[in-house]
Amino acid sequence: MLVPPHIRPSWVVVHGACCHVSTLAALAPAARPPAYCPLCEELITPKVGAIRTHHYAHRPDSRCAAAHPETALHLNTKFYLAQQLRSASSLRVAQTCAGGRCGARREIVWQADWDDVAVEFTLGSLRPDIALLKGGRVVAAIEVVVTHAMGDDKKRMLGEAAVPWVELEASAALYEGDAPWTPAQPLPVWRSSTLPPWTCDSCVAAQRQAALREAQIQRDAEYRRHNYETTREAMMVDSYFCSGKKYREVAYLVERYRRDTCVGVFVRTEDGTVIADASGDTPEALHTQVKAAVEAKLDQLRARPATDVVHVRIAWRRWEKGRKFVAKDTGRFPFSYTWDAAAGRWRRPYDEEAVHAIKVVDLYFSAGEKRREIFYVVQRYWQGLCAEALIRTGQGDILAVEPGELTEPTRDRLNRVVRDRLAAHHRAGALVDAWAWRRWEPGTPLLVADEERYVWGVATRTWELASE
Numbered sequence: 005m006l007v008p009p010h011i012r013p014s015w016v017v018v019h020g021a022c023c024h025v026s027t028l029a030a031l032a033p034a035a036r037p038p039a040y041c042p043l044c045e046e047l048i049t050p051k052v053g054a055i056r057t058h059h060y061a062h063r064p065d066s067r068c069a070a071a072h073p074e075t076a077l078h079l080n081t082k083f084y085l086a087q088q089l090r091s092a093s094s095l096r097v098a099q100t101c102a103g104g105r106c107g108a109r110r111e112i113v114w115q116a117d118w119d120d121v122a123v124e125f126t127l128g129s130l131r132p133d134i135a136l137l138k139g140g141r142v143v144a145a146i147e148v149v150v151t152h153a154m155g156d157d158k159k160r161m162l163g164e165a166a167v168p169w170v171e172l173e174a175s176a177a178l179y180e181g182d183a184p185w186t187p188a189q190p191l192p193v194w195r196s197s198t199l200p201p202w203t204c205d206s207c208v209a210a211q212r213q214a215a216l217r218e219a220q221i222q223r224d225a226e227y228r229r230h231n232y233e234t235t236r237e238a239m240m241v242d243s244y245f246c247s248g249k250k251y252r253e254v255a256y257l258v259e260r261y262r263r264d265t266c267v268g269v270f271v272r273t274e275d276g277t278v279i280a281d282a283s284g285d286t287p288e289a290l291h292t293q294v295k296a297a298v299e300a301k302l303d304q305l306r307a308r309p310a311t312d313v314v315h316v317r318i319a320w321r322r323w324e325k326g327r328k329f330v331a332k333d334t335g336r337f338p339f340s341y342t343w344d345a346a347a348g349r350w351r352r353p354y355d356e357e358a359v360h361a362i363k364v365v366d367l368y369f370s371a372g373e374k375r376r377e378i379f380y381v382v383q384r385y386w387q388g389l390c391a392e393a394l395i396r397t398g399q400g401d402i403l404a405v406e407p408g409e410l411t412e413p414t415r416d417r418l419n420r421v422v423r424d425r426l427a428a429h430h431r432a433g434a435l436v437d438a439w440a441w442r443r444w445e446p447g448t449p450l451l452v453a454d455e456e457r458y459v460w461g462v463a464t465r466t467w468e469l470a471s472e
């Protein structure tokens with residue numbers, strides 16, 4: 005605590021009793037009795053003029069500590085309080101709520117039963133700043149603190165002597181100014197031996213509420229430890245509509261646990277809509293069940309107009325924490341198709357095209373005409389990945405397009421288009437000599453021009469196998 009330097013001692017001993025130096029102001033200087041410093045007990049000079057606060061001065065060669073502001077503040081506070089308490093019958097103290105920052109205060113009567121007040125009364129090896137006495141016995145102690153709080157030893161010894169105590173901060177505001185402290189007001193104490201920490205009613209209620217909330221949080225957390233839902237797999241579907249709009253959906257396969265046991269599996273979309281749900285305790289079977297339900301929904305979508313595309317962007321994959329993909333994430337997972345406004349259909353863009361396989365078909369018509377058709381399986385690549393596979397004729401017509409990698413089912417579907425076309429020729433009466441698909445090696449010349457196997461028999465008017 006910083007003590008203002010202007011504080012000077014103002015309590016003196018006159019005729020063996022302590023009094024404020026102002027009591028000498030009423031007397032002419034020559035009529036004033038000798039006054040002594042209560043600390044060094046030397047004769048002092050009263051300074052009780054009209055301008056400065058009344059105080060006293062030591063002789064110039066004095067080394068008394070009372071000349072220091074800290075000591076002066078301590079003495080002034082102590083003697084002032086003692087004087088006030090001598091004429092009082094009870095001492096109230098103010099206590100601040102310990103519950104938080106509400107700042108609530110209460111006042112309680114701390115002591116009410118004393119018949120004398122002593123300063124620096126000797127109590128064994130202790131000398132409390134102010135002692136309240138009854139019948140010559142110390143019943144309570146008041147410690148006035150300036151720079152150091154009361155030591156633990158002193159507190160312990162007061163406790164052993166069964167003397168309740170309070171500790172308060174020395175302050176000129178207690179004894180100076182327009183409204184100095186009086187026993188009608190509560191004493192602003194720091195600490196007390198007999199006052200347990202006090203918490204106001206509203207803070208007690210708030211603490212109780214907080215405890216209830218915390219307990220509920222604990223119960224909830226405990227419940228969630230054993231009853232939870234955990235995402236196991238996820239997939240992503242892009243839908244391209246004939247209107248030219250595109251839409252992405254992410255689906256999560258989630259296992260539901262109750263009391264640490266799997267009780268169901270469901271699939272939800274990113275907005276939380278559940279699109280498939282199955283109950284049971286065998287997760288693997290439930291996975292199959294909900295996936296089939298999702299597949300059926302996709303089939304419904306695929307059955308829409310031909311210009312629509314349903315593209316499984318990412319098939320079911322194990323869900324790993326931190327690998328999150330979201331429907332809006334078209335940066336990392338760009339849409340695979342672009343709208344070809346001229347053609348009125350969706351196309352996968354490609355930057356590279358390669359012939360994968362070739363099929364040569366000779367068609368022999370009943371009128372002796374023949375025609376050769378060539379079919380190519382072409383793969384188109386976009387940034388190194390196969391974007392689509394298609395069937396193209398030697399004339400450059402595209403007969404069918406399959407999105408994605410060239411897989412076995414894709415190959416079958418493309419081949420079926422060729423077979424259907426050849427079956428139509430056959431039904432129309434043509435002799436169809438279809439060669440097997442063969443892998444196309446880049447740079448291989450197409451040596452098929454002279455490999456015709458049938459010749460037109462002019463006499464028989466039929467196609468005959470060419471002789472060697």
Ligand SMILES: [Zn+2]
Binds near residue numbers: 041069
């Ligand atoms: Zn002195």
Ligand SMILES: [Zn+2]
Binds near residue numbers: 102103107205207
């Ligand atoms: Zn409070």
